[in-house]
Amino acid sequence: MEKINLGVSYYGNRIPWRVKDDLRAIKEAGCTYVIHTFSEEDHEFYQDAMRQIVQLSHEAGLEVWLDPWGIGQAFGGETYSSLVMKRLDLRQVSSNGEILPIICPNQQGFRDYLFQWIDVCAGFKPETLFWDEPHFHIYPEKPEDPEPELWACRCSACETLFKKQFGHPMPQKMTAEVRQFKENSIVEFTRLLCDATKAKGLKAAVCMLPFESSSTVNDWSKMAAIASADIIGTDPYWRRGEPDVAGKVGKAARRISDLAKQYNKEGQIWILNFNIPKGEEPNIRTAINAAYGEGIRNIAAWSYYGAAYINLRAEDPEEVWKTLSSCYQALQKR
Numbered sequence: 128m129e130k131i132n133l134g135v136s137y138y139g140n141r142i143p144w145r146v147k148d149d150l151r152a153i154k155e156a157g158c159t160y161v162i163h164t165f166s167e168e169d170h171e172f173y174q175d176a177m178r179q180i181v182q183l184s185h186e187a188g189l190e191v192w193l194d195p196w197g198i199g200q201a202f203g204g205e206t207y208s209s210l211v212m213k214r215l216d217l218r219q220v221s222s223n224g225e226i227l228p229i230i231c232p233n234q235q236g237f238r239d240y241l242f243q244w245i246d247v248c249a250g251f252k253p254e255t256l257f258w259d260e261p262h263f264h265i266y267p268e269k270p271e272d273p274e275p276e277l278w279a280c281r282c283s284a285c286e287t288l289f290k291k292q293f294g295h296p297m298p299q300k301m302t303a304e305v306r307q308f309k310e311n312s313i314v315e316f317t318r319l320l321c322d323a324t325k326a327k328g329l330k331a332a333v334c335m336l337p338f339e340s341s342s343t344v345n346d347w348s349k350m351a352a353i354a355s356a357d358i359i360g361t362d363p364y365w366r367r368g369e370p371d372v373a374g375k376v377g378k379a380a381r382r383i384s385d386l387a388k389q390y391n392k393e394g395q396i397w398i399l400n401f402n403i404p405k406g407e408e409p410n411i412r413t414a415i416n417a418a419y420g421e422g423i424r425n426i427a428a429w430s431y432y433g434a435a436y437i438n439l440r441a442e443d444p445e446e447v448w449k450t451l452s453s454c455y456q457a458l459q460k461r
Contacts, residue, residue, distance in 0.1 A: 132393075133157055133455045134427035135400070138164040138196065139436050143179040149431065150187040156448070157455030161189045162257055162427060164196035166206050170244060181251040191253040192332065195244060199230030199237055203260035203334070205437065210240065219264050219280035222299050229264045232316035233284040242323055249327035255358070256324045257332045261313050263342040274301045278341055280309075288312070306341050314349045321355035332358035334397065337379055347382065351390040358425060359387060360395030365414070367404050376414040380421035388422075395425040400451060401434035403441040408450045415454045426458075 135158055140146055153161055161184050169177055184191045197204030200211055210230055211218065217234040219227040230237045248256060264279040278301050289297040289308050298305065321331035333356050336343045344350055351359050363379035365372045380396045387394030396418040398411060411428075418426055428451050433444030441447040 129461070130424065131458055131461075132159050132395075132425040133458065134160040134162055134192065134425075135451070136162040136164065136194070136427070136430040138430065141169070141173045141176045141180070143176055143183060146180050146183055147187075150184055150189065153431065154187050154189055156452035157459045159190060160192055160254070160427075162192040162194050163253075164204065164206075165193045165244075165248060166196040166204065167198055167209050168206070170247060171209070174247060178251050181253055185252075190255070191251075192255040192257045193248045193251070193253045194257040194259050195241065196259070198241070198244070200228060201230050201232055201237070201261060201263075202258070205439065210237070218282070220282040220285075221264070221277055221279045222281055222301070223277060224281075227264045227279055229279075231280045231282050231284060232261060232263070233280070233288055233312055234282065235284070238316070238319060241320060245320070245323050245327060249329060253329065255330040255332050256320075257334065258317055258320050258324075259334045260336050260343075260362075261317055261320075261333075262336060262340075263309055263313070265340055265342045268340055275341065278305070278309075285312070301341060309341060310344050310346065310349070313344050314353070317350060318353045318355065321353050325355040330357040331355055332360065332395065334395070335359070335361045337361045337363045347386055348390075351386040351392055356392065358393045358395050359383060359390075360397060360425070360427075362397035362429070363414075364397070364399040365410065367402070367407070369410065372410045372413045373417040377417035377421055380418040380423050384422040393425050394423050395427060396423045398426060398428045398451070400428040400430055400447055401437075401439045401441055403433065403443075403447055405442040405446070408441075408443065408446045411447065411450045412454050415458070419458065426455075 195202050197206040200208045211228050217230045217236045219229050219231045266277045268275045286297045324331040339345045383394040433441035433447030435444035
């Protein structure tokens, strides 16, 4: 029988004995793994609780992924960052000199923090670390505008690295060299994190933002080529009233599936499970079928029970969870 990996993210509850029922429901829904967020707050205040939660997840029959949720605001996540407040020296700087509320991936102090985060995570004995949407500060950009007015980052670390690579000072205007530098910076940052993950005997998973921007990686083959990355994916979340969910998700899934085959990786697609209007729950099934149809056998949803506990919740979280569970259980029977 063909193996399929199915997951869902989980966050917001740090009381271990209260987590048990949710883990049981996640397992019964057909999940094979759970993605636990491990934020800066968790790192500082909830390490013992998270150690117990990882153990409880294993006891429930689930593999565990840990996610650097919102750390430095340089990864995905609806949470605040204390690093942004405490380490002004690590923050990104915009092209017009503004200090931004996000840490720069080229700053060695940030990398050192993440290496220590990896050490702590490894002590919990998860299976996988999930490097979710690494990026520079994202300004709104128009595809037809090759030189956006504002961009980041021009901090001291970026300026030094740029001059070393290109032989001249970093310009204030966006250029092809700046775009190349930023993309390669994210790739190198991710490679270092994946290497450190593998050195701990863990799998490394990477999620790339699904839209083109000068602040992330547009050439996904560069990420797929990272030798220490085991799993590559993206999260093609659709908007309310999206007219072609199958097309949107299928296009992203096809791109990931092709790269996964080319670079001998496991391909993953994330499915929207938050901010879903009542009545649009069938889009979940449409998206899962589109991803599966393109050869994706690792599917995850963000997040548990339709994110009923945050402002971005689905309008009918129970129906969202029922729909996801039904889809997962059907896949497990194939």
